[in-house]
Amino acid sequence: MNVLPRQKSALALILAGLVAGTSSTPALAQTAPPGDAPPPNAPTAPAAAPTGTMPRPLNYQPPVYPPEAEKAGLEATVTLQLDIDRTGKVKNVAVIEPAGHGFDESAVEAAKKLEFDPARKADGTPVPARILYRYSFALKKAEPPPDATSGDKPGAAQASESLRGVVLASGGDVPLAGATVLLSGPSGQNEATVDGDGNFRFDALGPGKYRVIITAPGYDTLDVTEEIAAGEAIEVKYRLVAASDGLEVVVRGARAPREVTKRTLEQREMLRIPGTNGDALRALQNLPGVARPPAIAGILLVRGSAPQDTQTFLDGTQIPLIYHFGGLSSVVPTEMIERIDFFPGNFSAQYGRVMGGIVDVAVRAPKNDGKYHGMAQADLVDARFIAEGPVPGTKNKVRFIAGARRSYLDATLGLALDAAGAGITQLPVYWDYQLGLEANPTPSSSVRLTFFGADDSIALIADQPPPGEPAISGNAGFHTGFHRIQLRYDNDIDDKNRFSAVAAVGIDKLDFGVGPFFFNLTNYSISGRAEYTRRVSKGITLNTGLDVFTNYADAKYRGPAPPRAGEPSGGPFSTRPLIESEFNGWIVSPAGYVELEIAPTGRAKLVPGVRIDGYNRVDGVDISPRVNGRIDLTSKFPRSTLKGGVGAYTQPPQPQDTIPPFGSPGLRSNRAIHYAIGAEQEFTRNIELSVEGFYKQLDRLVSQQAADVGGGTVRGNLGKGRIFGAEFLLKYKADANFFGWVAYTLSRSLRTPLPGAEEQPVSFDQTHILTALGSYRLGGGWEIGARFRLVSGNLTTPNVCNFEEEGCIPNRANAIYNASVGTYVPIPYSGPFSERFPMFHQLDIRVDRRFRFKSWQLSIYLDVQNVYNSQNVEGIDYNFNYTARQYVTGVPILPSFGLRGDF
Numbered sequence: 001m002n003v004l005p006r007q008k009s010a011l012a013l014i015l016a017g018l019v020a021g022t023s024s025t026p027a028l029a030q031t032a033p034p035g036d037a038p039p040p041n042a043p044t045a046p047a048a049a050p051t052g053t054m055p056r057p058l059n060y061q062p063p064v065y066p067p068e069a070e071k072a073g074l075e076a077t078v079t080l081q082l083d084i085d086r087t088g089k090v091k092n093v094a095v096i097e098p099a100g101h102g103f104d105e106s107a108v109e110a111a112k113k114l115e116f117d118p119a120r121k122a123d124g125t126p127v128p129a130r131i132l133y134r135y136s137f138a139l140k141k142a143e144p145p146p147d148a149t150s151g152d153k154p155g156a157a158q159a160s161e162s163l164r165g166v167v168l169a170s171g172g173d174v175p176l177a178g179a180t181v182l183l184s185g186p187s188g189q190n191e192a193t194v195d196g197d198g199n200f201r202f203d204a205l206g207p208g209k210y211r212v213i214i215t216a217p218g219y220d221t222l223d224v225t226e227e228i229a230a231g232e233a234i235e236v237k238y239r240l241v242a243a244s245d246g247l248e249v250v251v252r253g254a255r256a257p258r259e260v261t262k263r264t265l266e267q268r269e270m271l272r273i274p275g276t277n278g279d280a281l282r283a284l285q286n287l288p289g290v291a292r293p294p295a296i297a298g299i300l301l302v303r304g305s306a307p308q309d310t311q312t313f314l315d316g317t318q319i320p321l322i323y324h325f326g327g328l329s330s331v332v333p334t335e336m337i338e339r340i341d342f343f344p345g346n347f348s349a350q351y352g353r354v355m356g357g358i359v360d361v362a363v364r365a366p367k368n369d370g371k372y373h374g375m376a377q378a379d380l381v382d383a384r385f386i387a388e389g390p391v392p393g394t395k396n397k398v399r400f401i402a403g404a405r406r407s408y409l410d411a412t413l414g415l416a417l418d419a420a421g422a423g424i425t426q427l428p429v430y431w432d433y434q435l436g437l438e439a440n441p442t443p444s445s446s447v448r449l450t451f452f453g454a455d456d457s458i459a460l461i462a463d464q465p466p467p468g469e470p471a472i473s474g475n476a477g478f479h480t481g482f483h484r485i486q487l488r489y490d491n492d493i494d495d496k497n498r499f500s501a502v503a504a505v506g507i508d509k510l511d512f513g514v515g516p517f518f519f520n521l522t523n524y525s526i527s528g529r530a531e532y533t534r535r536v537s538k539g540i541t542l543n544t545g546l547d548v549f550t551n552y553a554d555a556k557y558r559g560p561a562p563p564r565a566g567e568p569s570g571g572p573f574s575t576r577p578l579i580e581s582e583f584n585g586w587i588v589s590p591a592g593y594v595e596l597e598i599a600p601t602g603r604a605k606l607v608p609g610v611r612i613d614g615y616n617r618v619d620g621v622d623i624s625p626r627v628n629g630r631i632d633l634t635s636k637f638p639r640s641t642l643k644g645g646v647g648a649y650t651q652p653p654q655p656q657d658t659i660p661p662f663g664s665p666g667l668r669s670n671r672a673i674h675y676a677i678g679a680e681q682e683f684t685r686n687i688e689l690s691v692e693g694f695y696k697q698l699d700r701l702v703s704q705q706a707a708d709v710g711g712g713t714v715r716g717n718l719g720k721g722r723i724f725g726a727e728f729l730l731k732y733k734a735d736a737n738f739f740g741w742v743a744y745t746l747s748r749s750l751r752t753p754l755p756g757a758e759e760q761p762v763s764f765d766q767t768h769i770l771t772a773l774g775s776y777r778l779g780g781g782w783e784i785g786a787r788f789r790l791v792s793g794n795l796t797t798p799n800v801c802n803f804e805e806e807g808c809i810p811n812r813a814n815a816i817y818n819a820s821v822g823t824y825v826p827i828p829y830s831g832p833f834s835e836r837f838p839m840f841h842q843l844d845i846r847v848d849r850r851f852r853f854k855s856w857q858l859s860i861y862l863d864v865q866n867v868y869n870s871q872n873v874e875g876i877d878y879n880f881n882y883t884a885r886q887y888v889t890g891v892p893i894l895p896s897f898g899l900r901g902d903f
Contacts, residue, residue, distance in 0.1 A: 025519040038456065055084050055116040055129050058169055060216045062178030062193070063110035063135050066102030073139060076100075078107040080133045081443060085370075086126040088116040092368035094802060096132065096443060105370070107135040112369055118799050125685075128326065161205040161228045165236035166198045167214055171623065175199075176216050176240060181548075185210035192769035207232070210327065214238055214729055269739055271334055272775045274787040275844030277863050277896050280337045281322055281330030286361065288692075288727035289344035292791045292840060295890040298323030301764045302357035303344050303694060304723035304749030309356030309651065315363045316502035316529060317486050317548075324407070324430040324456050325478075331432050331454040333384050335375055338364035345694055346645040347674045348546060349593040349609035349626055350531065355651045355672040355698070363450070366399035379898030382407040382430075391437065398439045406431040430456045445491035461765045476514035483507050496535040503528040516578065517559040525551035531708040543609075548591070553655070555582040561661070575651075584658050588616040590651070603632040615652050619668050622650040638682035645676050651701045657715050664715040673697040673854035678727075688734045696723040703753045707733040721762075732774070740774025761833050767792040781850040793837030799826040799878055800885040815882035824881045837873040837887075842866050856903035862895060869893040 031676040076099035083092040095104045111133060119129035167176045175198025183190045186208035192200040207230040219240040219572035224283060228234060276282040284290055284300065291301035299307040300322060312322045314332060323330055330667045343358040351358050366375055372389035384405035390396040407430045440446050457479040486504040508523040531545035560576035597611030606629040613622040626647025631638040650669040657663040678692030701719030725747025732740050749765040768791065775785030800814050815824035848861045875888040
């Protein structure tokens with residue numbers, strides 16, 4: 001619980017699973033003309049174990065022998081730890097067994113150029129992996145003196161025998177450039193290095209038998225014998241496979257989720273979704289279960305829940321804002337995000353204090369290649385930069401990543417609007433910053449210290465009061481911001497034990513004022529979470545953790561008194577008597593949870609758990625049992641999966657609900673019971689369909705009613721509600737050229753505020769939500785994408801009927817004249833949220849062009865929203881006496897052009 005509107009500040013930590021896989025295959029030699037297919041009876045690598053396959057090297061990059069070490073006659077072996085991503089690229093390189101004398105640096109530089117076929121799960125899905133890779137530095141042996149029969153002696157006959165061939169990586173037939181070929185036989189000993197195309201050649205050989213030894217780090221040594229007849233030139237093709245002891249693999253990310261539904265966005269998807277301007281968190285609005293927010297509203301609406309019912313975490317620490325003012329961009333640059341995990345419901349016991357959904361944003365680690373990197377980007381709205389690399393003087397033991405962003409609409413459009421008399425003294429101004437320091441005390445652990453924050457502000461001059469509110473005039477302003485210092489520790493102790501902890505100290509500010517009215521809030525928070533994971537036995541894993549949040553709030557309010565239930569409003573809101581109120585004090589919310597992951601077979605998983613939450617300002621202790629499960633109906637590709645879950649979720653009342661004069665003490669937490677059942681079906685390695693039905697039963701909702709004694713209002717846990725629907729996601733998983741999906745959500749969100757009252761929809765209810773998007777790489781650095789959305793219009797409470805409706809009476813008296821203030825007070829034409837705006841539809845496109853240079857690259861993009869300028873309705877504007885109205889449309893066609901440089 002917190003005093004900021006839905007500033008819940010809990011902590012969460014999703015721990016990636018860990019599956020170890022190894023594979024060993026014998027070296028394979030084949031003699032055939034180059035370019036021919038392997039002989040049909042040639043031996044092949046054994047089939048992968050059901051648990052998956054290790055990364056397979058696709059090339060070999062020889063290191064440069066350090067000149068000083070070579071002069072000194074030094075040899076060495078360097079063991080590296082490589083982090084390989086899902087595409088097979090080397091993401092990070094760390095020296096595990098250093099040798100010094102320049103060998104380490106040379107090995108790191110060479111390893112960064114390696115490429116792999118990525119590690120794969122049993123179903124063929126690529127996953128990140130961590131492997132050990134060894135480079136051996138050996139001095140070349142001196143060439144033997146020429147033999148009398150070699151032809152080097154004057155007058156000797158020149159031999160015409162030769163041996164030429166190709167060296168490839170088995171399975172992918174990729175040239176192993178840099179491999180060493182040693183040849184010994186009647187002509188003595190010779191050595192050759194395989195070129196970039198995989199070729200090598202020995203000429204002027206004599207007839208006889210020759211021993212061929214081929215070596216390359218990460219591969220089994222190949223040792224074969226070739227026989228060359230007099231006057232014969234032979235051509236051979238050799239294939240090498242990964243060494244059984246040359247690669248040690250830990251595959252990460254293969255662990256099944258604890259939740260019924262977990263949707264993850266990867267870096268490429270986050271950057272390239274059209275209509276989002278490359279913003280990662282705005283991309284969430286394209287997933288099933290997420291409703292379209294009102295125009296320029298920076299909120300998340302998940303499965304019919306209110307905005308405050310969904311929590312957002314940044315690396316395990318809850319943040320109060322996910323978007324800057326108006327939803328223009330998110331508070332974390334996309335380039336610093338490793339992934340976004342989105343849980344629309346039925347999440348595990350590690351999360352609490354919320355009834356809606358969870359968004360967990362993981363910030364990526366700084367690059368670990370010992371070099372400095374950076375990125376700068378600017379578009380029509382803001383500019384940002386990122387820098388990362390080793391902290392000077394730490395020899396890459398401590399790395400940093402830093403970023404910052406600022407909008408400049410105030411500088412570009414502010415002068416023009418001011419000259420036009422728009423009454424705006426300051427356009428929305430926002431900025432954010434991030435600074436992370438990371439180190440690895442041991443190969444299995446990491447420590448990260450992070451500073452991050454965001455700030456938004458806007459100021460206006462209200463020369464003319466808005467219709468119906470004559471007391472609102474003068475300056476108006478809004479400011480909000482947050483800052484965090486976070487310390488995080490992760491340790492994979494061994495193959496059975498893992499421990500993670502995160503703690504943060506923060507400050508949040510919220511200031512709003514217009515004329516004589518204001519609301520000011522300062523909130524100081526301390527939060528922490530720790531989780532211990534123990535693999536109890538085969539198929540059983542225990543997760544247990546603590547989740548504690550405390551904050552000190554200082555709030556001040558001056559404004560109209562709250563209305564008295566059952567009494568006329570008495571005029572405009574702004575003309576009611578003013579009251580002043582202050583609140584300060586501690587809010588403490590401790591919690592603990594325990595959870596089991598039970599996998600009786602490799603195809604099934606059941607996750608029962610329970611969470612206990614307490615609050616010092618809310619009555620009672622909340623006990624929330626939950627259980628989720630999934631089972632693969634097929635053990636091989638294509639996978640068919642059933643999944644389901646049920647669980648209790650509680651959320652403390654909003655601070656204003658419990659603090660007089662607006663709220664009432666003694667309230668209990670709001671509660672929701674989540675039900676979900678669904679299925680997943682693979683059709684190809686890239687195409688998958690997910691279908692899920694959900695139902696939320698809400699009760700103990702805080703609502704307002706008239707007081708029994710003394711007039712006024714009181715709040716109690718009297719409301720209830722229900723949310724139900726179905727989600728469909730047909731997704732093409734990103735490959736080298738394309739990604740895309742079609743998402744459809746069918747849902748209703750209804751509430752009954754008081755016993756006996758009529759059930760009514762909520763303002764953010766959207767029955768139909770359809771999104772289709774895709775992005776394709778054309779080649780030559782070009783990429784083009786499109787997104788189309790078709791969504792039910794938002795609900796509104798009308799004061800004048802829709803003239804197109806049957807029975808609508810134009811010029812009907814829909815307001816009462818209040819002579820004391822000289823304005824009309826509207827009378828609602830029908831019940832709350834009884835009218836729906838027309839269907840929303842919009843097409844967005846994005847075009848990217850990338851230019852690659854030797855040490856950096858430049859990207860240019862054009863992101864166009866609302867290509868065909870759809871006039872989507874976002875509100876209603878009434879005349880002075882509420883006898884007529886007209887629709888207010890949203891954002892017209894909006895192009896955005898941007899530049900980005902990476903080095």
